[in-house]
Amino acid sequence: MKIRFIISSFVFILMLFQLPSFANAEKFIVIDPGHGGSFTGTAGYSGNKTGFYEKVGTLKIGLKLREELKGTDIKVFMTRSTDRDFANDQKEDLIERTKIANQYVKGNNNNSLFISIHHNAYPYSTLVRGYETYYYSKASAWDAEYPPDPIQVGFESESRRLANTVHPLVLKETGLQDKGIHNDQAFYVIRNTQMPSVLVELGYMSNPSEESLIKTSRFQNDAAESLAKAAINFFKVFEVKDEKGKVIKQFTSRDEAINYAKKLSNVTVFDKDKQKTIYDSINKRYEVFVKGKDTVKAFTELSDAIQYADDQKNAKVMDQKTGTVEWSNYLDRPYQIQDEKGSSQGNYYELSQAKKAADSMKNMKIIKRSTGDILWTNISGVEITKSVDVSSLSGIDRFETAVKTSMEIYPNGFKDNKAEKTVILTDGFGYADALSVGPLAAQLGNAPILLTRTSALDPFAEDEIKRLKADKVILIGGPNAISPSVETKVKKLGVAVERIGGEDRYETNLMINKKLDKDLKGVFVANGYSYADALASAPIASSANWSILLSDKDGLSDQALDYLEGKQTKVLGGEAVMSPTIERQLSDLNGASSVERLAGDDRYETLAAIVSEFRNEMKSDTVLLSIGKDFPDALVSSSLSVKSGAPLILVNDDLNSSVQDVLWEYGMDNRVTSLLTIGGRVEEQAKNQVLNRLY
Template identity: 70%
Template sequence: MKKSLLVSFFIFMVVMIHSPSFASAEKYIVIDPGHGGKFSGTSGYSGAETGFYEKVGTLEIGLKLKEKLEETDIKVFMTRQTDRDFANDSKEDLIERMNVANGFANGNNDNSLFISIHHNAYPFSTLVKGYETYYYSKAAAWDEEYPPDPMQVNFESESRRLASIVHPQVLNKTGLLDKGIQNDQAFFVIRNAQMPSVLVELGYMSNPSEESLIKTSRFQNDAAEALAQAAINFFKVFEVKDSSGKEIKQFTSRDDAITFAKTLNNVTVFDKDKQETIYDSTKVNYDVYIKGKSKAVSFTELSDAINYAKDRNNTKVIDKKKGTVEWSNYLTRPYQIRSKDGSSKGSYFEKSQAITAAKAMKDVKVVNRSSAETLWTNISGEQVTKTLNVKALAGSDRFETAVKISKEIYPQGFKDNKNEKTVVLTNGLGYADALSVGPLAAQLGNAPILLTRSSSLDPFAEQEIKRLGADKVLLIGGKSAISTTVEKQVKGLGVTAERIGGANRYETNLMINERLDHVEGVFVANGLSYADALASSPIASASDWAILLTDKKELSAEALSYVKGQDTAILGGEAVISSNLEEQLKNSNGSNVKRLAGETRYETLAAILDEYNDEMVSDTVLLSIGQDFPDALVSSSLAVQTGAPLILVHDALNSSVQDVLFEYGMENRVTTLFTVGGKVQEKPKSQVANRLY
């Protein structure tokens, strides 16, 4: 029968707060073949005699629509697939029908649509015919007795858009008379659908000729084809959304959507068809660095980052998530794809980039350009000639990690003929006294550095002293750092215990330095911050340089006397070593004073590594975290043994340190990467490893 405003009653419905999914949702359609079971719909012109009621035609079209859409990436649901009803009462039937429909869309409402299929009738004339599309508009069809679902009110613009897509498709495909898009009817199903929705009246069954048409398989197929295409087209839009997921504007052009989004901050562009976010300025995906600068300019799109970098000198673009170099106008591309005949098929900044590209080619290999060694190949008979052994030196805590390093250096303990069988023991919970001990440990026959607690000798350290076969333990720090109890425990192991400890860290530092047999130069570092001193320790230990600790403002007379006449390198910027202290040194040592500094501890590390790159020539690299001292502290003896640089990282490899590793990896055939301690994250470890192939 003709469906004017359906009589129903108000149902209180709890409205779910909906946050649209940007990347993992699916496209849904809920097909609702109108009526069913005891609710047959209009009998039309001849249905009472033939049995072809409205419910029959709508189900035929609905099933054909389902079949067509199942060939697409739209997930299809139907309120009914047989001749059934949902309740004995017509009002309850509609309520339950929409509970079923809305249940399908629950949680994915933004990416769902609802099409209710019907045929029309006009009891007063058999001449009326044509096609109408309905959507719900609160302004045009408000009835206080029959309020709409609040979610449908919010979806009104999308329902209107769906109607505007469905209507011409159906007209063009079926040839029905155009009776327009309507929004003045509050049909229960469209006003209570919790997703964009339309109701289609596919011809008048009260019109004999139109009823005959509706019964044909061809018409049913054409109507289903039109609705399927409309559903497909409905999703072909690009939504610009704010950070909460609220849509700001919608576009049919990808480029227009992204162009508009770039005028805003903290927005996304969602490709509704592919169900993926294609632009996201709520996240920073790429950083542009200028060489020697710690701060980056961030971009969402790689193309934007590269365009910005191209206009500037000494720049590179880093993928923040991967930590990979994507573009640069000053770095060398270390990795090359070569064919069988040796011709180049492209050069890359990252090994992973080269291998990914090479996998799409035949009979090629990826080589390190400087060494010509093969890193990957699919050429028959060719072999990989360069690998990197990544080895973790990590214990259950810092005390065991120190032992792991000692065992790496002396796997069989001290040899019987070793002149110096000394172990350096320092407080593992405070760095004050031990920052400068690396060079002394190196000169004591490369003594391993072990850690202990203040009040009692750590069991890991105790067992290692025994295993090594040490005859002497050098205690670093006063009795507050290493107690007399520890000293007695050490002596109880049958070894000599000697203490180097002053009234404070600076006195202890001078006492350590005075024990050095030979000094080629002096690093001056802030004694209240461990980062810069630790960064220099492997180089100082391997090169006979001392590490002199000071406060920020000035050197003591004793410290100034110690450094006088020496080549001197100040570590860190003026935030840690003042310009006044630098003047003190220059007045004493003249042109032999230089400052190695960056905006962060990692930039300073890069400056140190770059300045003394000739001192670090090795097939090994050490890697540890830069936010804590113990793992890096005990690494200096391993650095002395291997000649390796110590790389300090946080959650990613610093840009300037990365540049140093670019050069180091090309100039040295690195075969081993030691990660010291268990706190090095996978991302920086991978970044460092990739630079060393």
């Protein structure tokens, strides 16, 4: 039997810092051919004469094991692949060998295993023979002189499972005598490696016949093959984990693991072999939505989500990972696969779904059912008839983005015969004064809206005023919003300057609205301290001849009521941002039939309600897209809406369900060929979700 070594701590050698560290989820194995270099291991029965020491046999098997695993998805590392040692002292050699092994799997310990290959010897008899497998157990091998690595202690059950996987396979392939699985030895490498670990003693070299067997290629191949099979089989389990990633229970059957997990809450099932989560009740993938409402319920399994949704009215199931509709009982399937003769081969909710299905078929095309446009084809001679051009207006900051938007509207500046050559200039860091300026810009010949800094005229805005050849600039806000020095600088550009600014945002808002034509169709009433709803309405107000009135959330002022008398009104936002008192005031003022609330659970739901209400007012081949978490990019886009008739869609990291439905309807009613993003902060998933609704 081999002796244990008392090991002290040691400093990392330079080589250790050059080894790779992996944090990704892959399957790793560290093969450790025992001994090496000056540490020969046992000489066995004849090694002193023949030179075939333990280190020779272990390296041969280790290299063959690496070859056996080459065609698998297990990434192989070796502590040594040549006849080498790691230090001048045998104790230090073991320390460095183990440190190298641990560094290989750092960050991926749970998906790694360690096999240390050895041959045994018994100095008192040449008759002892057989095969043993060792793993570390703190309870069985604890000794204060040989403290284990705490991480290895945590892996005891997995080390035991690895031993139970390795042992029978080695016995079967090599034919060695069974000397059992042991956990009563504190061998350094298996008590200090930070992953499931075993040490295998592949026969006794002190036994002449077993030593002769160990030297043969056949035995070495059989041993390597059995260890490879064990490594592969070790990963073929399914782990049920809690929300902290702790393994609750392990199964060899996928169905048993999932069925067990379904009885619990906030768990995942991890396929250790495929290295992927196959069930997740923590981050549920499939969400059921009911039209006009937020998420109703989330599910791990698509089939469960569909079963639940089927009992609801106006429901759909969304795959949150891909952002696609997987099932609905109220949405049409817009995309159809057709063969060469025009016969339907299936209808789909998403173009991506149709493409995936059609890609495996011959001579097919995908059409949009509402227009007949060909969106994709693999039929020779058939051409695509519609695509959506995706472009972006984005500068290095909000000020340049505003200028790029202006340049999109007026690429050659103002025409000489243009009646109104006016520019709106507003504070780029405060939304309060500018929220309602869109309709005024529209009535001033669709004046571009530029942004400036409070204390100094922004250079981008200055250059754009010159390029446009404007003859008038309207400053929005008082001196605290746009300083007198900015006004002076603008005047020096040789343009007329007008300032619209009151004591506060509400007075400025009323001053803006009183400059509008008297034949307004209506007024949007929005919270003056929450920019989202006013921003959402600005493009529609600008295009449809409505104004925007800003109000305190608790009630309308006398001045606001004077302005609203006799006008149709839409209150924007839920009761948390606009109290019922406002509706009552408007109802008392103009009658209940003159007031309506457009609202949802959040800004995006409210946006959906606004766009849906005015869907007939916005007809265009273009859709504008911007971020809903900040105001400046969306603020300057209302003039683009006036030019193109396009709606402005606001998104977060992904596309809101109700906004998606509005786009679905818009894409069916309009042949959209352009998606224009304002600003550069729209996430790709959100952009792709919007784009998918427009094909």
